[in-house]
Amino acid sequence: MSNNxxxxxxxxxxxxxxxxxxxxxxxxxxVLARAGISLGGTEPMLVFVGxxxxxxxxxxxxxxxxxxxxxxxxxxxxxxxxxxxxxxxxCHRCRHVAVEVNYSSRTKHHRFSPATTIAVVTKWALKKFxxxxxxxxxxxxxxxxxxxxxxxxxxxxELVHAPDCRVCFDLVKEVxxxx
Numbered sequence: 468m469s470n471n472x473x474x475x476x477x478x479x480x481x482x483x484x485x486x487x488x489x490x491x492x493x494x495x496x497x498v499l500a501r502a503g504i505s506l507g508g509t510e511p512m513l514v515f516v517g518x519x520x521x522x523x524x525x526x527x528x529x530x531x532x533x534x535x536x537x538x539x540x541x542x543x544x545x546x547x548x549x550x551x552x553x554x555x556x557x558c559h560r561c562r563h564v565a566v567e568v569n570y571s572s573r574t575k576h577h578r579f580s581p582a583t584t585i586a587v588v589t590k591w592a593l594k595k596f597x598x599x600x601x602x603x604x605x606x607x608x609x610x611x612x613x614x615x616x617x618x619x620x621x622x623x624x625e626l627v628h629a630p631d632c633r634v635c636f637d638l639v640k641e642v643x644x645x646x
Contacts, residue, residue: 472488474486480581480625490545494545498550504558513538514539515539516550516553517552518553519579519580522534522579525591530575531578532577534577534580536580536582538562557622559624561632564579564634566623568588568638569611569637581627585618586620589638592638607638608639609636610636
């Protein structure tokens with residue numbers, strides 16, 4: 468590893484993240500190629516840089532909001548895209564992931580960037596359902612009609628496959644083992 472190279476995480480739809488080395492002057496598409504990401508195909512691959520936190524700024528009154536996290540041009544250099552700072556690249560065929568969260572017979576909706584973590588979606592949902600900080604600590608997102616609770620650092624793009632760019636969660640009390 469040269470002094471200029473650094474590690475980045477490449478996330479792709481339905482896959483675990485890959486750790487790849489990058490250098491400032493190289494185009495992002497070369498980093499993605501080393502990670503085994505093909506940008507072509509009938510449905511083009513969209514590339515997002517960094518994490519998306521936009522939904523946390525959304526007013527509690529807004530329903531069915533949408534993140535403005537835009538895809539980047541993979542011909543830009545790693546330095547131009549500030550990857551040393553952001554560290555995460557998200558490749559997905561979904562421009563947005565339509566999320567539905569159910570809690571106490573109410574439902575909230577938002578169209579998130581696939582680069583959004585479950586932790587951010589959880590904070591958004593807790594805010595939307597107006598749960599206090601004390602009560603909120605006990606809640607997690609569980610995929611609807613399942614017992615699957617995604618990790619807080621898992622990205623929405625890891626949970627969905629295009630063309631079905633949507634996921635449903637129930638906001639539930641976290642089950643902790645007795646012992």
